[in-house]
Amino acid sequence: MTVPLELPKAIDLSHHLNSIARNRYASPLKDILNYMAQPGMISLAGGLPHPSLFPFAGASVSVYTPDTDLKHGVVPPASEQMTLAIPKTAPSKGALSLDATMQYANSMGLPELREWLHAFTRDVLSPAYANFEILLHEGNTAAWAKVCRLLLDRGDYVLLEEFSFPSAMGPWVPEGCKGVPVKMDGQGLRADDLERVLTEWETAHPGERRPRVLYTVPQGANPTGTTMSPERMRDVYDVCRRFDVIVCEDAPYHALSFRPFQITPEPVDPVGVSGEEFRRTLPPSFLKYDTEGRVIRLETFSKTLAPGSRLGYFVANPLFTERLLRATEVESQTPSGWSMAIVSQLLHTWGQAGYLQWLSNLRDSYELRRNIMCAALAKQFVALPAEQYASQVPGCEGVALYPRGTDPATIKPDQVPVASFVAPAGGMFLWIRFYLTGAPRFRELQASGHEDPEKAFMDDMWKALADNLVLLTPGSYYVPVTTTFDAATSKLPTTSERGGEPNVGFFRFAFSYGDRAEMEEGIHRVEQVVSKLWGY
């Protein structure tokens, strides 16, 4: 765990801890651990069950080799699989055993796994400060809830993307906190808008505490599929530094970072690269710019190995990991010993190069899925570069979709397409922006003075899609809760009340699960509904 000596240490950020975090204390029982190590000591102090009474006598897990081609959904034959064995007792000192991993354990998490991840973080993400630490957790859902309970006080505001994963609001909304949406573009969160929000805070919210926490998904954001450029990340970090904001970087999709996209009628099959090339071309983490230790990175194995592992890790400064550890001791103890043991064995068996190769192949697999969905859209609509064809349509970036049969030569630069999207540079989701003024029913709703024509039209469209046997996720699900929420009475604000963009609506299309035939048929069904609603 050596780090270059020249890196700075994290600065003191203790003023960010909330009152709960400050008042946590170590269990007095832990003091005893210091004495346990004395030679000849007999401890009648601990409350550990005896491991001879655990019924588990050994475990073995068959796993893929790290160079398995994942693009075709084929399970490799048994002869090409590896076996992870976890014996009941350790064959040598320090080796993994069920007796140890099934026992109560230090809440930091399995030491050999933490060490592996520390080296991986250092080698792959290059944090810009020296004393970052690794603390295991039970997946990013649990991790973000722990961060909320570390930093947020009742009534606080949380900075987040203007479309954000609803479960990420779940921990703080019932606590009386409120979201502050930051505007996005094709690269995700906009640094200039973040700066605007923070600069105008005192004027816009007199007497209310300025937000001190930014929750962001920099790569393959859910739902928008956006990925920040390195420059954008540096700018966002800089604003956070200047306004003393803690950056909570939720990074489930980081490894699923794709190469650039081109409109093609047939999906491009991505060319595999070595783990080392993958590492070199992986987008940065906020940690790379984090000279002060103000980034809390939430890493998970949910997307890179399997969600059922319920295992991930924090990368954060020692002050934060220590306080998170105190919470973990009394709120969850440790992640599952099964999960820690199996993932640790897997990573040690594969090695860093192997894991990078696995991630590279996994990325290819999702990149192919992205390409399949985008090609399906290009087949059902006329797909053209927005820059070239819709340059005067506000907010239209990436690929513009026009009705089937449209002659590109006739398109005027201010002509509103049916929809547009920025091809995701990572993750599992395509976020499609529909331009509603082309739909007669939307214009009717507007003309009738409906209080939220965008939402009403998109609700109708969602039902029409479901009736045509294709399910999408409505964009409205991802609108941050910006007001004090009362589950018994609360009504969410309308599109105009929340300052949402007029005349547009969004759906999230997931390309993570369906196979090629399903995605193509699904997009076909979407086009059927669109052509009916848009009347072409």
Place this chain on the structure above:
Amino acid sequence: MTVPLELPKAIDLSHHLNSIARNRYASPLKDILNYMAQPGMISLAGGLPHPSLFPFAGASVSVYTPDTDLKHGVVPPASEQMTLAIPKTAPSKGALSLDATMQYANSMGLPELREWLHAFTRDVLSPAYANFEILLHEGNTAAWAKVCRLLLDRGDYVLLEEFSFPSAMGPWVPEGCKGVPVKMDGQGLRADDLERVLTEWETAHPGERRPRVLYTVPQGANPTGTTMSPERMRDVYDVCRRFDVIVCEDAPYHALSFRPFQITPEPVDPVGVSGEEFRRTLPPSFLKYDTEGRVIRLETFSKTLAPGSRLGYFVANPLFTERLLRATEVESQTPSGWSMAIVSQLLHTWGQAGYLQWLSNLRDSYELRRNIMCAALAKQFVALPAEQYASQVPGCEGVALYPRGTDPATIKPDQVPVASFVAPAGGMFLWIRFYLTGAPRFRELQASGHEDPEKAFMDDMWKALADNLVLLTPGSYYVPVTTTFDAATSKLPTTSERGGEPNVGFFRFAFSYGDRAEMEEGIHRVEQVVSKLWGY
């Protein structure tokens, strides 16, 4: 999951939910699940990773048979082990597979495990209301923290045993809640003292909300090793019902409920019984008396299988499980898929009768350990029935320990012994009460006007024991936090300030881990220190 029709349903206890629990809401994404089941539906809505991308191709776990004799710490030979296999894909519809258990899943927990546990709870614990539910959790530490966040508001008081597990205070102390200790006797929590506390509440705490939550470990309590009789449980439940208190029953040691203890020079080897006899003679759960659904039972596999499983379950009324589910969705999602799959396979493979046989044998093993430790004490001290020999010593119950060489015939009924203990009827701990007035150093401390001579003496004694290479856990660790706690400044109250019993001190002795030789040598070392400090 049939239940006798004549049982009542849980009453409405919604007024017990705190503001956070009331304001939790279901994720909008869950709505979509209802549509997924339609035939022919193509879903591009979910965000699930594709299971072909999970690297786990199969798992197998060797386990003991349920009738393994656990008293001798011997791993059964491989030929006597069973194998739990979890294939990547399900061999038949509904069968367990890694593809399913490694995927995101319903936060209630693995359905086949919940069903098994529902039937087990019904058959073994016989709840007195019809519509109890099972919700899986990540072990009782996590479960109790979730209950705190379900019921407690800032500043609330929590009823608990006068000696209670410190980690159980960890979730609510930093939230500004306070403990209300209820006096104990050899059977644990006293119903009459619980009633006194609640009756006198308005007088003793004018303007403060009466406690509405009781946290209790009815069997094999930590640290006191006490177990409530059925009558005691009925009386405690009755007080809770009359004062509208929710009973949180933390039940990790329930299955480790021992048969009566007799003082013998050699440890008694418990006679094994069938799983069915074990079931019939198991002490009741509070659920047995719970006609209203006001008991939240925390069950865990930490002591019955292994702590590293980080798996357990709530038994509670549907209102509470629904609100706990909403919290679980945004705070942890599910327990580890590995843990759920392996434990579920184990229980389904063993069957209910098998699991009961396992628990019966496990109980025998811990009962033997209790007997070993008690016999070691009887060997190092003169151990006599307190009822007979110390009948006039206040608070002296169970077994009284006198200095080596004491002639029983010379003992007067008001003669203070060195120590006494109630032989635990369950669990992992022996709680020994030391009578400090026999120790010259204690009398010195008292005479010198020390502000807390009990604590000072016990601290010294702990250090003397550690110097003599035996570790015990100080009784002071288990004193509830009864004042608003500030980690930066707080000083815990002295024995007299908190109304603690004068002239006595406690140590917790764990018999769960050491082997016979260690326990006997450990107790010998304790006696060496005692004889020095007591000057005999």
